[in-house]
Amino acid sequence: MELKKVALNDVHEALGAKMVPFAGYNMPVRYSSDIEEHKTVREAVGIFDVSHMGEFMVKGPKALDLIQRVTSNDASKLVPGKIQYTCLPNEEGGIVDDLLVYQMAENEYMLVVNASNIEKDWNWISKFNTEGAELENISDSMSLFAVQGPKTADALQSLTSLDLHNMTYYTFEKGEFAGVPNVIVSATGYTGAGGFEIYVPNENAKAVWDKIMEAGKAFGIKPIGLGARDTLRLEMGFCLYGNDISDTTSPLEAGLGWVTKFNKEFTNSQNLKAQKEAGVSRKLVGFEMVEQGIPRAHYEIANAEGETIGEVTSGTQSPMLSKGIGLGYVKTEFAGPGSEVYIKIRNKAVKANVVKLPFYKA
């Protein structure tokens, strides 16, 4: 399969980015240094091109019914301008994808899904669209920039009359931004550093990117690759689909009970409700290395006796904490904070402690 290119592919290459295939797209993984890019976002402001993400519009009088049917969270709680994190459960106890639901207007929603799952999600949602909600996949025509970091609102305010400093987390506004009308400016992100995600049509992407870079110059803005995006999300304990959650992990095991609402019917809700009542046998936890070592996905997790109790799903060296951190599933009896576990790193059992998330607090 040929790699897809984001609208600004040439811009990233000209900036010297190392480009790698990711979810079928040629994406910038690093411009300078993972650690430097990570710290730029934690301390100032950085811009990510995440145009590979997918966007579906759901419209019409049956739009909400469809969303309620396929997602685990209660989308009836949304009002125009609000955003909700949720997931698409499958019928076998796992997760098709995790996603954001934007309520754009009465009877109009936008779903933002993972790039690797665009086709799978589209087919899945379409299968349940028996009542005629209007579905449109606009992924290929939209660019998405995540501008993240504590200085983001200051850096971007000159580009818009929207009041960036007073927007609350998980809300959005549509307005003129960098001279382009109807831009979606969303107070969301995947870094825990604060900031905005900016949705623009591809034809305006270059102009908007350039203006953000220009406006951000005085605040030290830098382009940030997917490498730092992963370490930033991991320091916050945010799940990554394909690593920490998948077709075979339950939302309850993954700690997504807070977006799994049993006041409505949705895919597999009966079984998930029973699972909640019975309790799960494994849980996704965060752990910090006590001894020197860096956990990586698929490493085995053991107890003090050397018996396997789980598996690492994500891991890295935390740039802010300068130690190994990771997420992984462990048997429930080992899931409490303070629980001592051992990560099998190259045949050595290296000590780690289960901790409360996030790993890093700004």
Add this chain to the structure above:
Amino acid sequence: MNLPSELKYTKEHEWVRIEGDTAIIGITDFAQRELGDIVYVDIDTVDKKVNKDEVFGTVEAVKTVSDLFSPLTGTVLELNEKLGSNPELVNSDAYGDGWMIKMSIDDKAELEGLLSAEAYGQLIGA
């Protein structure tokens, strides 16, 4: 791409500096760039004999982990202690302060199999 001509290289992106009966070994500038920020160099083969192509340690970057393959057969004599607290030296000075181990050269015939700077440069498209 920085490829000092006095060094020898391997397909596994290591460099070898030969000083009499001893070889000093590190990873190439190309390798450190591909790996990104090095955060840990894990070598537990000091005083041990390793065979050519055997793993003598592991280098961990933020995003990835990579085995280090011995270019020669010999005994690992010393590791660069500075990398314990400053693993980023591998990024900033791959051919100098970022060296990883010193080892004895047990079979000089193996030196013939190492690559010249030119041959390695061709391999990585430099």
